[in-house]
Amino acid sequence: MKTVSLSKTLNHANEYFLSGQYRDALRAYSLALKDHPLSKEAYNGAILSDMAISGESGAEALFDYYTILRSEDTEQADNIISEILETMDGTLDQLVGLVDETIKQRLSYEDGIMYTEFKELIQDENDFNRIFENIMFSTRVIITEKEDFVDFLDSLILHGYKEMALSYLESALGVYPNDRQLRNLLRRLAKGRELES
Numbered sequence: 001m002k003t004v005s006l007s008k009t010l011n012h013a014n015e016y017f018l019s020g021q022y023r024d025a026l027r028a029y030s031l032a033l034k035d036h037p038l039s040k041e042a043y044n045g046a047i048l049s050d051m052a053i054s055g056e057s058g059a060e061a062l063f064d065y066y067t068i069l070r071s072e073d074t075e076q077a078d079n080i081i082s083e084i085l086e087t088m089d090g091t092l093d094q095l096v097g098l099v100d101e102t103i104k105q106r107l108s109y110e111d112g113i114m115y116t117e118f119k120e121l122i123q124d125e126n127d128f129n130r131i132f133e134n135i136m137f138s139t140r141v142i143i144t145e146k147e148d149f150v151d152f153l154d155s156l157i158l159h160g161y162k163e164m165a166l167s168y169l170e171s172a173l174g175v176y177p178n179d180r181q182l183r184n185l186l187r188r189l190a191k192g193r194e195l196e197s
Contacts (some may be wrong), residue, residue: 006032006035006036006039006042009028009029009031009032009042010028010029010032010039010041010042010045012028013025013028013029013032013042013045013049014045014067016028017045017048017049017052017063018063022049022052022053023049023053025045025049025052026046026049026050026053029042029043029045029046029049030042030046031144033046034144040078040079040082041070041074041078043082044066044078044081044082044085045063047085048062048063048066048085062081062084065081066081069081113135113139113140113141113142114141114142114144115141115142115143115144115145115148115151115152116148118131118135118141121135128155128158128159129159129160132159132161146181149168149172150181150182150185152168153165153168153169153182153185154185156168157185157188157189162189165185165189166186166189169182169185169186169189173186
């Protein structure tokens with residue numbers, strides 16, 4: 001099951017890029033690539049975002065050109081931009097490696113901590129509430145896998161953060177209304193509320 005709506009995520013990514021929010025654009029394109037690795041638009045967008053973050057002056061102009069081409073012929077636009085990017089600084093494979101590494105570093109260091117790091121901290125300290133509250137006020141936890149999201153919600157419920165879990169659940173169910181795991185968590189929360197009242 002794909003956990004990211006490709007067209008919706010790409011629309012957000014393109015809006016971020018056009019408004020100069022290149023880090024947010026890179027994050028959105030990389031999320032799209034995670035579940036849709038063959039998406040040329042997500043791939044090209046990620047490379048152009050990384051170029052813009054690095055201060056490459058041609059990135060914005062190339063993105064504008066790409067947008068115009070896509071309005072006329074999507075497949076041809078993807079191929080043309082891929083060829084341009086391939087000739088810029090070596091092979092596409094080198095660019096892929098650079099983008100992948102950049103994405104990992106930026107997601108984990110500049111914008112918060114990855115969920116795996118969060119879980120390691122909890123295991124080391126054996127105190128979910130203290131670690132969670134410290135992180136909540138200083139940074140944020142980045143969750144990229146559905147299973148991690150479900151595990152996070154489960155931990156919130158288990159440790160008494162039921163209102164916060166409910167808020168996350170409502171947002172997630174708005175995107176994935178028929179997801180069985182999310183619905184089960186919602187039922188569990190509802191039963192807990194019934195028992196409390």
